[in-house]
Amino acid sequence: MRKIVITGGAGFAGSHIVDEACQKYPDARVVVLDKMTYAGDVRNISHHVFSNRVQLLVGDVADLDLCRRVVKGACLVIHAAAESHVDNSFGNSLEFTRTNVLGTHALIEACRQERVPKVVHVSTDEVYGEVMSGAAAEDDVLRPTNPYSSSKAAAEMILRGYIQSYHEPIVIIRANNLYGIRQFPEKIIPRFICHLLTGRRLPLHGNGSNRRHYLSTRDFARAVLFVAEQGVVGETYNIGTTEEYTNLEMAELVCKHFGRSVDQLVDFVPDRPFNDARYSISWSKLQGMGWKPQHSLREDLGMLVDWYRDNLERYTELFGTPEVQAITQTLAML
Numbered sequence: 001m002r003k004i005v006i007t008g009g010a011g012f013a014g015s016h017i018v019d020e021a022c023q024k025y026p027d028a029r030v031v032v033l034d035k036m037t038y039a040g041d042v043r044n045i046s047h048h049v050f051s052n053r054v055q056l057l058v059g060d061v062a063d064l065d066l067c068r069r070v071v072k073g074a075c076l077v078i079h080a081a082a083e084s085h086v087d088n089s090f091g092n093s094l095e096f097t098r099t100n101v102l103g104t105h106a107l108i109e110a111c112r113q114e115r116v117p118k119v120v121h122v123s124t125d126e127v128y129g130e131v132m133s134g135a136a137a138e139d140d141v142l143r144p145t146n147p148y149s150s151s152k153a154a155a156e157m158i159l160r161g162y163i164q165s166y167h168e169p170i171v172i173i174r175a176n177n178l179y180g181i182r183q184f185p186e187k188i189i190p191r192f193i194c195h196l197l198t199g200r201r202l203p204l205h206g207n208g209s210n211r212r213h214y215l216s217t218r219d220f221a222r223a224v225l226f227v228a229e230q231g232v233v234g235e236t237y238n239i240g241t242t243e244e245y246t247n248l249e250m251a252e253l254v255c256k257h258f259g260r261s262v263d264q265l266v267d268f269v270p271d272r273p274f275n276d277a278r279y280s281i282s283w284s285k286l287q288g289m290g291w292k293p294q295h296s297l298r299e300d301l302g303m304l305v306d307w308y309r310d311n312l313e314r315y316t317e318l319f320g321t322p323e324v325q326a327i328t329q330t331l332a333m334l
């Protein structure tokens with residue numbers, strides 16, 4: 001039976017890769033290695049764990065011995081574990097370096113020692129830094145601007161060394177911002193949705209003019225496995241979409257869905273120490289191989305809101321118990 005290892009599989013993006021892998025390879029054994037930080041939630045993959053499709057191992061990717069044991073015999077390793085929230089990286093940047101850089105190094109060294117035949121590393125469009133016009137291509141220079149994106153770029157540099165020195169069979173993907181169910185509500189879309197569901201106002205960084213592209217996690221997960229199968233070892237692939245919003249436009253989109261006006265609900269809050277104005281990538285390389293996005297946020301927003309409404313109890317620590325939420329909502333109506 002083929003063994004596929006997915007690090008960070010109990011997190012947001014990782015759990016969608018787990019879904020896709022289970023669907024695409026029904027006879028494979030999927031092993032998730034996850035440290036279960038605040039961002040990991042067993043409920044993200046419990047449907048697979050309970051049906052014995054997926055084995056969840058709780059541990060740290062920075063632990064070389066553990067990684068060796070986990071990846072031994074795997075035909076594919078997909079590395080999605082990371083500290084992923086830019087805001088947190090300003091206050092806790094060493095933890096980002098530990099997990100994202102040292103963790104990637106330990107994992108790839110384990111893969112080298114255990115001769116894993118293919119590794120897909122999940123990176124981000126943020127490694128290119130700000131792109132105000134045009135779109136970054138895979139060979140462009142990396143100019144990260146915050147501790148999160150710097151740690152992701154540093155991880156890629158380690159991998160480049162392994163590709164050149166050891167001919168490690170690594171493929172790197174760099175994705176746009178993702179949206180989808182199960183995203184922890186520290187990120188903008190679920191945060192706005194949960195705030196509106198619980199009668200709260202929307203905090204908006206700076207003047208709301210920063211722009212981001214938003215790609216469905218379903219399209220992302222499909223692309224990850226597409227690249228795992230068809231990607232050329234040593235190559236990097238951008239995964240993107242044309243759907244782009246400023247943060248203010250995002251607030252408007254979500255408010256409109258709730259039948260509310262953004263003017264009444266937004267609080268402009270101090271910006272990050274540095275906040276890239278815009279990211280933009282070209283994914284023509286992947287498109288040329290036959291992949292393109294199939295979903296859009298505009299179409300998926302209703303489904304997302306329904307999911308967060310049905311699963312608000314997961315986020316009690318952030319938004320209070322159902323009773324507190326009901327009171328906050330009632331007060332907001334007055």
Ligand code: NAD
Nearest residue numbers: 008010011012013035036037039040060061081082084178
């Ligand atoms: P997430 O924060 O939702 O999940 C990260 C997962 O990694 C969690 O389950 C966490 O417990 C686990 N983890 C953290 N530290 C670990 C460690 N030391 N060892 C093992 N597991 C650990 O993140 P996400 O948004 O799902 O992002 C997943 C990957 O996708 C990351 O590499 C991120 O850089 C990349 N990415 C995310 C986006 C996005 O918009 N979310 C966009 C592009 C790329």
